[in-house]
Amino acid sequence: METIEIIGLVAATLTTSAFVPQVYKTWKTKSTKDISITMYSAFLVGTSLWLFYGIHHDSLAIILANGITAILVLFMIFLKFRYRQV
Amino acid sequence: METIEIIGLVAATLTTSAFVPQVYKTWKTKSTKDISITMYSAFLVGTSLWLFYGIHHDSLAIILANGITAILVLFMIFLKFRYRQV
Numbered sequence: 313m314e315t316i317e318i319i320g321l322v323a324a325t326l327t328t329s330a331f332v333p334q335v336y337k338t339w340k341t342k343s344t345k346d347i348s349i350t351m352y353s354a355f356l357v358g359t360s361l362w363l364f365y366g367i368h369h370d371s372l373a374i375i376l377a378n379g380i381t382a383i384l385v386l387f388m389i390f391l392k393f394r395y396r397q398v
Numbered sequence: 399m400e401t402i403e404i405i406g407l408v409a410a411t412l413t414t415s416a417f418v419p420q421v422y423k424t425w426k427t428k429s430t431k432d433i434s435i436t437m438y439s440a441f442l443v444g445t446s447l448w449l450f451y452g453i454h455h456d457s458l459a460i461i462l463a464n465g466i467t468a469i470l471v472l473f474m475i476f477l478k479f480r481y482r483q484v
Contacts, residue, residue: 358412
């Protein structure tokens, strides 16, 4: 595999898994005051559309990256409502 | 332009601009306690690698989307340190 494609894979892995430490932090602290629900809502719609795009283009990379991100983002939205604060 | 490509563009616009309401919220509240610095650090490295990938592949879409995201993420990291809380 070409070096540039490996760089692309590392990039995709990082921007997908980046949400894991945020989910973990929110899960542990139960504090969501500083989290923007607008950001996560936009991300959920965006990654869902990417998923649709990936399925249409038969791209496993796009499907995987956005499928996992969508699940993590959905979980953040769940936590935001679960630990609702003003 | 094909409908599926318009869907891809809307998806890219959403996952890029999603960070704007988070930056705005953090900027206004000056509160960063619930924000995971690990998430934004991983996102910064990830989008920087995507930028590199986009430049190599001469893809304006990848360059634009990740360039803008990297700037917004960098600003969030700046805010996290500027309004540092335990």
